[in-house]
Amino acid sequence: MSYQIQVPTREQVDAKAQGIFDNLKKQLGTVPNLYATIGYSSDTLENFLGFSGTAGKGSFTGKEIEAIKLAVSEANACVYCQSAHTALGKMAGFTEEETIELRAGTIADARLGAISQLAADIARNRGKATPKLVEQFFQQGFDEKALIDLIAAITAVTFTNYVFGSTEIPIDFPRAKALAGTPA
Numbered sequence: 001m002s003y004q005i006q007v008p009t010r011e012q013v014d015a016k017a018q019g020i021f022d023n024l025k026k027q028l029g030t031v032p033n034l035y036a037t038i039g040y041s042s043d044t045l046e047n048f049l050g051f052s053g054t055a056g057k058g059s060f061t062g063k064e065i066e067a068i069k070l071a072v073s074e075a076n077a078c079v080y081c082q083s084a085h086t087a088l089g090k091m092a093g094f095t096e097e098e099t100i101e102l103r104a105g106t107i108a109d110a111r112l113g114a115i116s117q118l119a120a121d122i123a124r125n126r127g128k129a130t131p132k133l134v135e136q137f138f139q140q141g142f143d144e145k146a147l148i149d150l151i152a153a154i155t156a157v158t159f160t161n162y163v164f165g166s167t168e169i170p171i172d173f174p175r176a177k178a179l180a181g182t183p184a
Contacts, residue, residue, distance in 0.1 A: 005167040007033045008040060017042035020049070033172045034080055034160055048159060056153030059146035063092040064115055067102045068150065069157040071116035074103035074179070075123040078161035080169070082176040085157075096177075104179050114140040119154050127151075 010021050010031075017039040024031045031039075038045045056065045066089040073081035086099045094102070101107040102116045118133040137147065 005037065005169060007036050007169050013039045014042050017045055020045055030172075032084065033169045034084070034163060037167055037169050038160075038163060048156070051152075052156035052159075055156040056149045059142065059149035060115070060153070063089075063094065064112065065153055066092045066094065067107075067112050067116045068119040068153045070099055070102040071105065071120040072123045072154050072157045073161055075120040076158060076161035076165070078164050079176065080164040080171045080173075081157060081161050083171050083173040086176040087173050100177060100179065103176075111140045114142075115150070119150060122151065122154055123158060 010018050013021070013036075020042065021031045021036065021039060024035060035045065035049075038048060056068065060068070066085055069081065069085040070089055073085055082103065086096070089099045089102070090096065098107060102112065105113070105117050105120055107113050107116060114133075114137045118129060118137045121133050122129050134147070137150075142150075
């Protein structure tokens with residue numbers, strides 16, 4: 001990149017974004033670099049946090065949502081989000097190895113496999129799901145509502161994947177391990 005986007009400080013964003021930063025700091029103890037960067041547009045940050053905070057929750061557990069975000073972040077080659085969701089996935093109860101398996105599409109758990117494989121497939125294929133993976137998803141007891149909730153969760157994490165891909169801001173989480181055969 002010839003132009004490097006800088007992560008803004010609290011003083012470099014508008015009053016609305018400053019308030020959001022203050023709330024994030026209270027909730028998380030910090031303002032992650034990605035959220036701070038989205039804060040250049042306080043309206044976008046506000047709308048994103050509202051959408052991402054609820055996307056998928058009607059059909060999936062917090063742990064399952066992290067599985068979706070890990071799979072999609074891998075499909076979109078977003079190292080920032082792979083790192084963030086590895087940390088969050090571990091907080092949700094996944095082991096390091098399970099986070100890698102979710103990203104690789106090799107997790108043994110049939111339910112998590114159906115969710116993460118379909119999520120990655122939809123991301124890789126620009127919204128076009130492979131019918132076999134949709135069928136596998138439905139065979140795990142999911143319905144049409146869950147499919148729409150899955151697409152919402154994919155959309156939320158894809159936004160952050162794209163923000164990182166366009167800004168390449170510093171990663172402020174422990175860096176996720178690269179999958180075998182992929183560059184670090």
